[in-house]
Amino acid sequence: MSAGPDSPTRTSPAITGFERTFADELSPLTVAWKGADVPDPRLLVLNEELAETLGLDAAALRAEDGIALLSGAAAPAGADPVATAYSGHQFGNYAPLLGDGRALLLGELVDMNGHRVDVQLKGSGPTPFSRGGDGFAVVGPMLREYLVSEAMHALGIPTTRSLAVVATGRDVRRERLEPGAVLTRVAASHLRVGTFELAARNTELVQPLSDYAISRHYPDLAGLAPNGSRNRYLAFFEAVLERQAALVADWMLVGFVHGVMNTDNTTISGETIDYGPCAFLDAFDPAAVFSSIDHGGRYAFANQSDVLKWNLARLAETLLPLVGPTADEAIAVMTAALSTFDTRYQQHFLAGMARKIGLTDTFGEPELVDDLVTLMAAHRADWTGTFRALAAELRGDPTALADAIPREHTDPWLRRWHGTLDRLGRDPAQTAAAMDRVNPLYIPRNHQVDFALRAATDGDLTPYERLMDAVTHPYEPRSEWAHFGAPAPASFNDSFQTFCGT
Structure with a gap:
């Protein structure tokens, strides 16, 4: 991808120690970028427990420099923020280039438990992937993601988490003018099925992307040979399959409807991501749909496991060159692996339901x-x-x-x-x-x-x-x-x- 504007001249020492392994190893999937200026940043909520886990000083984040960083007005000292690129199937239709239309990856931190995580701003302004949008977000939706993602974490469901929401002092036009805001999201990574769909357009990227994902999320598979008796990339696909089967079962057990299960919202890590048109069931209805644009019920509550399987089939397609010497053999191998999804899901769901009824x-x-x-x-x-x-x-x-x-x-x-x-x-x-x-x-x-x-x-x-x-x-x-x-x-x-x- 082509380079964006120069990095911001203003930097903040509130968070240090950022790394950028994704941008360094997979630079064609990133664009150097910066957040928009912020007229009057004001901290609304700060997740002090999460800050501590990340090794961050909550008091520093509450200070002027910290708020500037969390709003996107300043970059972390020594960091080079990027917008990331990906494709995706949205409501079943392929979009060849999506990307972070209103997000900025500040970089990666290693938390107190030794886990590498992404720190991303959401609503920080337009990027090359904004597709005509303004790149901004407003207070209500950002507070919504903060609340629901932290509720999911408290329920023990794998999820991205929220570090902060900052009001920007900028009014943003939606159906009416609303106060703008930026969310700071923390994720195991922002690798998605859609990331692999974009990489598959340049087949030379698929293997390094797969190796990066394996190293970051499934390191026990890194020692497998690409063409050994247990193919590394087949094992990788099966590991993602297992995590996603467990995740969607978790959603179903608590009555959670994601609402927009596009392939760009299906993570390789197995975390829940993107809390836009999501909701929890009150009165139980298997056909419950909450997204205003899901007219056909594609992402209804009862359809979620089937949609997840469909999304994973798209991931399987991107990995075909890595799992078999011929296309026919690769398709057979991946089809057999994908066919285990329903059993995996049912095992997780029934085990969870058994616990729910004692x-x-x-x-x-x-x-x-x-x-x-x-x-x-x-x-x-x-x-x-x-x-x-x-x-x-x-x-x-x-x-x-x-x-x-x-x-x-x-x-x-x-x-x-x-x-x-x-x-x-x-x-x-x-x-x-x-x-x-x-x-x-x-x-x-x-x-x-x-x-x-x-x-x-x-x-x-x-x-x-x-x-x-x-x-x-x-x-x-x-x-x-x-x-x-x-x-x-x-x-x-x-x-x-x-x-x-x-």
């Missing part, structure tokens, strides 16, 4: 799970609340479950469930406690997120901070958080949507 991973009655999900769908039961209600049922309180699904409909299933628990020798009180450890009380419910973001956009962060506190302690019952466990009114669910960019 059973062992190998309880051997998957129809018990299937029938519960069917009941919940038929009665539009609250996804999160129903599992907590089952634990209450074991403690002798049937009220919450009866409120979710009429008792006459649950009785046959409950008899089978209790019979299975008895057969497995599961103590009711201990089982209920184990269920409470895997079934959250608090998720970022759409009506509460909407309310908090509207208030924050208007300058009041108090509702946002209270919601953040609850969803980052999802299993901890507190009386003052009781309302955060309540489902949305039906009138809200009937009209709620999210949008790309939100």
Whole structure:
């Protein structure tokens, strides 16, 4: 890629020690760039726990130089920020060049645990990949990504994380003028299926990109020979397949709808990335869609594992030159590997569902799970609340479950469930406690997120901070958080949507 403008003359010492292995080793996939000027930067939220993990000084980040860095107005001392390039299939249609249209990769840090991570700004201004967009972001969507990504982390789901949100003092035109903001995102990397799709247009890049991804995310595979009895690149594909099967199962277990599962939003690391048109289910509907532009339901809740498999097929296509001496042999090998995805996903999902209803991973009655999900769908039961209600049922309180699904409909299933628990020798009180450890009380419910973001956009962060506190302690019952466990009114669910960019 051609070089961009000179690096910013202003630098900030607030974060030091940046490295740039991706830009150095795969420079054709990057463009040197800088963030836009920021009229009046103001720190809205800072993740001090994450800052500590990264070895950063929170006080320095709160100071003027730190805020300048987090806004994109200044570059870290010694760093050379870049915008990264990638392709992608968006809603099934191939876009040959996407890239960071409003993001800037500051570089890489090695955290306190020895893990290399990317630090990226989102909303820092236009880049060569902006495709006519302004490259900016606004307060509500950036606070949304901060909140939901940190909630996902608290739930134990692999995810990018959020270090900070800074208001820029720039009004940004959307449907109306809104206050601008920049999010600082931390990721295991920003390698995507779309990165490989772009590299496949220049076949000389596919192998070095694969080797880089293996070194960074799957180092145990680095010693495999490219053409040995276990092909390094086939093993790499299988490792990505496994992580993504586990990830989408995690989403399904907590009722999370990603909303925009394009190949450029499917990571090689197995992390959740991009919290635009995402949402958590309230009333359970397998066909739930939250993206305003997903008219055909491609990314509906129940379709997510199939879409992930489709996206991984696109990754497989890019690796074909590395896994077989002929095209036919490579296709056969990769098709066989891809065919294991459904079994991998089902194993993760059923094991997780068994834990959610107090059973062992190998309880051997998957129809018990299937029938519960069917009941919940038929009665539009609250996804999160129903599992907590089952634990209450074991403690002798049937009220919450009866409120979710009429008792006459649950009785046959409950008899089978209790019979299975008895057969497995599961103590009711201990089982209920184990269920409470895997079934959250608090998720970022759409009506509460909407309310908090509207208030924050208007300058009041108090509702946002209270919601953040609850969803980052999802299993901890507190009386003052009781309302955060309540489902949305039906009138809200009937009209709620999210949008790309939100």
